[in-house]
Amino acid sequence: MGRISEIRDVESHEGQTRSVWRDWASIVIGSTVGYMCLILIIVGYFHPSLLPVNPVALLFNKEVSPFFAFSQGAGYFPKPDGFQIIALVPFTYFERTEILDCYLRRNLVQNHGFLDKVVFIPQTDDKASLEWLYSIVSRTEEYAIAPSGHEMDWKIAHGDNMYIRIDGDTVFMEDHTIPTIVKTKLDNPDTLMVSANVINEGALAALHSHPGVALPYLPELYHVEQPSRSKSQLRHDWRASSLPTWEGPASFRVRKGFQPPFEGHRWLLPAEPRSDRDPISASIYTQLGPNMTDWTVAAQQHYSFLRHLESKDLARYKFPLWVDPAEPTSKNFGCFWGKDAGVLRRIFEHELGSEELLRSWTDADGNKPRITIDGKGLASHYSASQGASGLDATDLVDRYRAYAQERVCRDTR
Known part of the structure; x- marks a missing residue:
């Protein structure tokens, strides 16, 4: 009875109708809002520059890596006892090593870091560079100078110590990079060396060239x-976002043998990216592009890295562990025990990227060197073998120096 009378009741019937319409309206509105939010999150993650506000940055802390900073577990990893941790630093150019100096000091034990000692191995006869080196060593108790010579960094290692080989042209490292590779080495005692995640080097070149990681500079x-900014401001600004938009002919491509347009030039993002004009795209998709070891590819990678560094988006480079990569690994930032230095010297006795190293990376029996790349700790290495006709013709060293002076050096002086 109650139900029949309710159906015949006009007010009750109209109330039910309005309730049904409200339910459907809520479903449609909710679905539309959810769909739009999903689109905004996808666009914000892959193309944040298209939006005035990045919704991903509001929802997530993109500075946090998707993986733990240390190999197992989370939280603080204290410096292990029972052995010394010594940085071996092959040294050539003071203009770059003075940038690394800030990071080394920050990682000394006295500054709550892991490094008990830093040993520089001179590989130059340049008077100005050597004078600079002797001056910083004389002022720092933990600094020392070893006999000069190539491969001396492998020869002076002693079995009871843990060593971290850091090339003197390293211009950036994360705060947790050294603790991370130390922890990974201790967790994997059978591994000869644990390499940091070195930008665009060795086996990582292809990984760091993926769209979204390498930007179309x-x-x-x-x-x-830029008349609104003084020369002093420009010289001390490392931020890629302050750069203007690239301007040039629509037919422009970076080809093999491309020469620097002028000294101190910058790399810029075009308003409309093209899939075959930047060095990496030209290398992958055309026959006329440079190879992956060319200075133009390195320039594109470095500017892309600085942009991600500014955006607190370094998680794009991260991965857990890469055990025994099929291609040669960078020797420019690696952790090893002194007893393994001789074996590592034989592995890396050829220049990285040479045909000899590529052939020697896999033994006759098919085995590869027991080397692991830890993708959780980043480092950026500045390689300028072409000198003024290559990467040195950019303003990258100034940008890395400006970042270090603003974010790193101030805490260690």
């Missing part, structure tokens, strides 16, 4: 004036 073809 192009070389500045002529000076772009």
